[in-house]
Amino acid sequence: MADAVVPPAGAVAVEVVVAAPAHSGLGEPLTYLAARPLAPGTLVRVPLGRREVLGMVWEPTATPREAPAGALRPVAEVWEALPPLDARWRALVAFAARYYQRTLGEVALAALPPALRTLSAAQLTRRLHKAARARHSAAPSTPGGQPPSVTDAQAHALAVIDTSDRPVLLFGATGSGKTEVYLQATARLLADDPEAQALVLVPEINLTPQLEQRFRARFGDAVTTLHSGLTPAQRLQHWLAAHRGQARIVLGTRTAVLASLPRLRLIVVDEEHDPSYKSQEGARYSARDLAVYRARLGADLGCRVVLGSATPALESWHAAAVGRYQRVDMAQRMGGACWPQLRLVDMRQQPRGTTLAPALLAAIEARLARGEQALVLLNRRGYAPVIACDACGWKSGCPHCSAHLVYHKGDRSLRCHHCGHAARVPRACPDCGNVDLTPIGRGTEQLEEQLALALASLRRADGSPVRIGRLDADTARAAGALEHTLEAVHSGAIDVLVGTQMIAKGHDFRRITLVASVNTDGALFASDWRAPERLFTLLMQAAGRAGRDAAFVAAQGSVVELWVQTAYPQHPLFAALARHDYAAFAAQQLHERRTAGMPPFSHQALLRAEARQLDAALAWLRHAAAAAHDLPGRPHVTLYAPVPMTMTRVAGIERAQLLLESPHRPALQALLAAWLPRLHTLRAHADTRGLVRWAIDVDPLSF
């Protein structure tokens, strides 16, 4: 074919990484011919088999590989218009690829905006010119207003951020003014260095619109965003602005940690404990951990990293305790806002099946009567998690998953929350024909209904009936619905907001004086040993929604309360919660984890397998474990027996996993690095029929 073309005299070999997984045999950089040497980080299009793909020039690997068999093919196109991705960025990608056991190309190319891959060099050049013109015609940014003066705690935090040689863990209560610290740290940096860039990471941008608003209000056009809500064209445009240094501040979700930011000097990870920083597919990286590493790579520029949370991840808390991070405390809530008092409702004293204890209902009524608002948390959407037949015991199971179909009353459907399967609610039991099917348990939809019923006779000051709003993945699906509901809470159009954990995020509600958690115990004894940490975080976060306006609370003469319904009121988690004492909770949890040898006192990786039949998945994992037998690091790594996942079947696929654990991270890393090539060989040559796919998850968060 075209390969017969004789390379021009003076052509040189260049190494190029492409977005190919390791099992393709293309894990290492590929060698092509170019008319002249190309700088590492340059984007190129290269022929690969019968197609042409985007690749990136990489520096030759330290250990020279033997030349590929056939004649080298020439690079098809060099994207000269785009400045190469710089050495710091490549070092970050190289680290992420190595640590999370992926190929360079997978990580490097996945970090680029998808729209970039579809462009030709000519289209890119046009795009860049257009962006440059738009920039010239745009009005200069006009940051609005004077920054507010800072409290002593904020000033201290800023001083530490300025001077610390370590990652800073900003431990600040909800409403203690962490955002103002981020803003002023950013402002100082930009004032100090006319080219510096800052990266602000948030868990989910649509749940925290206020942070974006505050950054825009302060820095105007210097702010750009990077998240999945943007159109492909916007994402490309924003990415280019960051890459070319025009965007001074990038506000984004976890993917933004891999954005190109040549003059990056400040990284903020807000709500650093949030699990959404851990990627759950592809390269399963932790954006928080990569942020810390990235700051280290930028040390020569004076790059700093700030991890902020009211309830840090226990890993981060421990890192601060041993001195790897520097902790700064901001304990006080601004403006004298007070902490909710904890009210535990012992559900063992309530009749079985009670949704809302009478005392809690009365407390809500009292608040509504005074014109205050309440927030009721139930971490389960739908009307009921399952429906059952009264006669034969049939339950609504998903045909594709080891899960129940959830009853959604609104559209009379049964829906699987794992695979999306949806069906009409049957008129009668599919097994015995009995017509009495009963919903078991409660979801937000039912809670909303029961609250409406219970509060039906209640009137607001103006005589109108009280209004109940619901916020969960179902009601938030429609465009603008989330903003609309939040606005209704702010304006007072909604008196009681019912919802899943999404109502606990950073919304700054002014008139909420009561927060209630209705069905708490599921999380207390979940099989996942991280469940208590997540529950504590959720309840602290939810509690933080109440009493934010101290003047309002005082004028009302009200008491701010957090109500928790539980059958285990004596659980130590609640004692710490009552004192809103994260430190005590962390100490207790860390003690348990140390005793049990769990993270952060050990390091873990999972080998996950998916297969048509469970046996095939388990057999593969056993093969894999056997293949690890004599590997480096093996003596320091515990391999547990392969087990089916808690949710064994999802969308017709059986899942199992093998846990690896080591007190010594380098040993685990060494083992993984040596193990993966063997696994690829095993997959290709051993009998692995039925196995659909497998993947390594380093530092897994969920099991």
Place this chain on the structure above:
DNA sequence: AGCACGCCGACT
């Protein structure tokens, strides 16, 4: 991962 080639069941 793509994208081909290649060998067995229900349709114009």
Place this chain on the structure above:
DNA sequence: GTCGGCGTGCTC
């Protein structure tokens, strides 16, 4: 007789 299922093999 073809269209099309997805099994295996290759890509510097």
